[in-house]
Amino acid sequence: MRHAFVAMPFGSRPGQDGLAIDFERIFDEYMIPALHAAGLKVFRTSAEGPPGDADADMLQHLLMADVVVADITLDDPNIWYALGVRHALRASAVVLVQGTHGTAIEPGSDLDPDLDPDLGDHQRLRYHLKAGGPDPDTLIDDRQRLSNTVCGFPDAQHGTSPIHHALPHLREPDWRTLLPVQRNVLTGPYAAWADRLDSARPGDILVLADEAPCTALHIAARLAAGDALMRLRHCDFALEQFDRVLELEPGHTLARRRRASCLARLGRVIEAREAVCRLVTEAPEAPETRALAGSIDKADWISRWALVDAAPGAMRARAAIENAPLSAAIEHYRQAFMRDPSRCRAGLNALTLMLLRRHLGCAKAADDSRRLSDGLQWSIGAARALTPDDYRVRTSDAEYCLLQGDLAHVREAYRHATGVAGGDWHALDSSRRSLCLLRDLGFRPAETAAAIEIIDDALARTEPPFVPRQVFLFSGHMADAPDRATPRFPAGLEPPAAAAIGATLDALGAGPGDLALTQGASGGDILFLEACKARQVRLHLMLPLPEPEFLERSVASARHGAQWRARYDSIRHTLDDPPRVLPDALGPLPEADANPFERCNRWLLATALSWGIDKVSFICLWNGEGGDGPGGTAHMHAEMKRRTGKVSWIDTRTLSHQPA
Template identity: 55%
Template sequence: MKPHVFVAMPFGIKPGHDGAPIDFNRIYDDYLVPALAAAGLEAFRVEQELRAGDIRTDLFQELLLADLVVADLTLDDPNVWYELGVRHALRAHGVILVQWPRPAQPFDRYTEHKLHYRLKDGRPDPATLAEDRAALTRMAEAALQAWQDRQRSPVYSLLPHLREPDWKTLLPGVRNAFTVACEEWMRRMAVARQNGRAGDILVLADEMPTRALRIEARHAAGEVLLKLRHHDFALEQFEAVLALDAGYKPARERKAVCLGRLGRLEEAREWVRRLSETYPHDAGVWALSGRIETDNWVSRWWRDGASAAELRGAAESEDAALAEAIEPYRKAFVIDPAHHCSGVKALMLLRLRRHLGGDGEPAPIDDLVGGVRWAALSAQERNPQDCRARASHAALCLLVEPLETVCRAYGATAAAANGDWIALASSRQTLCLLRDLEFRPRETAAALGIIDREIARSTPPLQPRRVFLFSGHMIDAPDRASPRFPPDKEGIAARRIAAALDALGAGPGDLALAQGASGGDLLFLEACKVRGVRLQLMLPFAEPAFIERSVRPATDGARWCARYRALRAGLPDAPRTMPAELGPLPRISPTAWMDPYERCNRWLLYTALALGIDRVHFLCLWNGDGGDGSGGTAHMYEEVRRRTGRVTWIDARTL
């Protein structure tokens, strides 16, 4: 979706300061809208004149949430000045001032950065219109790119400690079309988060018309991907957030985590250093530093396949790196004693250091025990369902309590997780570290057994060996003017698809993602089913509508419908339908909606990538036509080729 621009300006034909009429509707239609569209922006203005202060709910919401506001100051219009003042008061960025120049103007010092356009007979001057449009396009592009570099609002410039309100607090109290749509978007985002469906979140992020909502959606997708340990794709999302808002603290923190997990240690340290300069008394930032240093310490001694004795011996030689990990966690807990996660991490690393023969004075350990116990138990009292607080308390028990207490604490943690495989896996990772270092072996083994039993009862996130993503032409309908996939080419196409899957070793443990249209989709899915590949159909319409629109229209449509139903009957997973999962099609203009097939292709692509970029292989039955837009076959081909190079193109022209 295009970013929104709210235009504050007079309406209709009004007398200028010299009395000559000015047609502001023509200025909007001929100058502003084309110039902003060239910058990739969609313009909006209210449809009728309003008295000063009579701001409708829709106008107010657009004024505050739009990515940019363009204010035309040609006349001393009280509505325009009022709207500009509201924007300046509540948003720090994103204002462009334009006007037809006149000898004297109000607030001349303040409006010195305005952009002039030229008129002839009260309308945009045809002789200079192209030049004026280009200037506005450049300014709009620069305003978006320099969003974080400049504060356009004089209010925020003069009051440097003033902070913008969160976008959710700017939603009007009166329900309107925007707030209803926003509530529905947030509901779908919550469902996608709960189900761990980063692909859904990424589609929703693409469709947000305002910067604030795109930031939230991209960050949510990154969080899901980070939990699923797809650190490379998660990093892309956090970097996308920072491209929109370079100062967004949660994304800055998460980028550092991703860099650390990807082994880019020096970059991660630099990100944390910058964060600590900006937030020197933030416990979360210091905990992040501890996390990165802990990853570094573990990476220095852990080796796959090594025995516990070998790992312990290697870890004993890395005392300096371990000390570097302890201090940030200790500092985080000192800054915020309620930060129980940092406290237990500091205590655990101190106990491990002592266990490995390093400096382990008992006094700091004893001091931490009481503080961590209080912090974890207090958090549980505030929220009995707080799984993280229970996990912190269980880890504390493992460090200092007898076996029976350890078993009770980990039993409570497993129950609080309520089948959350990711939370359980996080506890298991810590326990495996302690097991590898032979720390309190009886207690660690008992805790690990409890967590492993709970993991066995839970449903892990889908982690296929490989993901085969497919896009292909439908079999030609009887009335198709120019053949693209004629029915007599079905057999050779089926053999080419089967041969491609065989060459890739497709089989059990793999996942196939496709629509189910007659032609390439069904041929691919049938071939995957024969090879034991798990199938997931993702449809742009509710299933009955999809059959009527994408299966039945083919030549010999009844036979293709029967094949679809036969395939569908044997699926362990029902087809996912776009209207049910993502909601109605977004509007891309006042009279047009997004193409459903393009949206579904983006949904397929993002879902595949969210399962692990390094797992994705794209197959397509395609004639090479690049005119199907973002999310079409050409786009999918280029995206996968750019990321992994794993593409197989069956050229439909060679069948």
């Protein structure tokens, strides 16, 4: 949800005509409804300090708020101070509002909208006062104007800050560099995400992104989720995260780079190259963009010769022919390293490809590999001295040694690298895939074979991550409680529902190597889990509440609750991993009145999709009735139908009841 900060007077204050204005009523009756209608979460400082005073919370709001609404009804120095801070920090999204009985803005002043059309009148609004509060006769219209104004900001072409307008080269600061020491309502969630990033799963981060209190944190979480998905090689879903960032901030450079990288990995090389060309044109000196361009050209070159089942000789001959993308990749990587010698990976890629080009016999002119090698040796040595236990640094050192070192030094360097891998299977596997490309081209065969042997030994000692063949996501009705007025899932529906779930799983080919995700409530969830267990599907429970509370509310509360509890326990004892508990994984509910069960369903959906959109099938045991909020069965049904179409709906209205 986007975040609005309101800067306005507190309490009851006399206006220009001496009549009291109740600004608490203005906030409650005018500001909050209008901003909520625009989809904004509203913040306001808790107390008014002396003129010019600004605590860390206020400064953080002024920096990070998507919209700032400033009430200039009174000539209040604190409001003007807040406006000055906001105008200096951010280029846009300020709305000035003024009550009709307040101090008038004099024509020709700096706030006169006629003075500069780029600071137009649509960003300064008047609301009407009556008897010290909002005028009830115009209140609805006043709210609507404010809502419409803030809704239009994402599409605005001009900034509202006179400072940024006058100084067009002034850049907004990175909000991360201005975080206060003490955590507050904005920085607390970001700090919590940062603390979890090392162990967080993509599905977790996606839920946190949706709950972010402002756009800046939403963007940070989406980027983190996209990076995690790319690491898992789920580039289709990662691409969606970067697209979401660009919807919020179209010029976000990092998201544009990540998006281009995703496109390349998905085989959409032309689109990726076009995206990178635009980035290079905008910032030709940026080493990150040059390195990205090199990676896309390198991937394009590899895709032209690394064909499945092709003989090594055929691959080598084909690689030699495809010199254009190879040379382009070398030049981009070389430029990136020249602009930033600390980017040893870019330099290493440039040198590796230069030597491969020479090895393949397609180098037509002398290159500067000797000079590049000398610079790279210094760069890697400096990185190794600073971070000797970093796997990327150690593998860079090993790969550099592989290019021109003797066999003994190659073995030693790769043993050092695997010694600091920390059980990171993905990192080891990435190193192996790079070595296999060199092997396929016949480059330094003895040294390459020795390096692969050491990596293979490390992989054999590292447990590979579980990667499901298929993912089955389930949502369905709980078994009816004894006091339920209108039956929805009575005991008589259990046998036909169990049979229908089993038949659905059989039709989908469920079996070993697949993954089942659900909450574990009585009724549909447990029937689904039992059917999956019978087919040797791996079970994964995700609970909306701490387990004792969940069991009381969602298992034991059903008719024959003791039997459902025994069935839950039987499933629980066979799990490969203990149930994940929502508040433990993601923290408390973002709002006091939020529904933990709907939040858990959103968590389930995000987790399922993070395994790969094409792998997910949704099974629901549902009567088709609407009324679900976000995260309900209806929402999950619609979302999966939109994404994959792989939805199996077991309509409880069509099942034949059997005597209980």
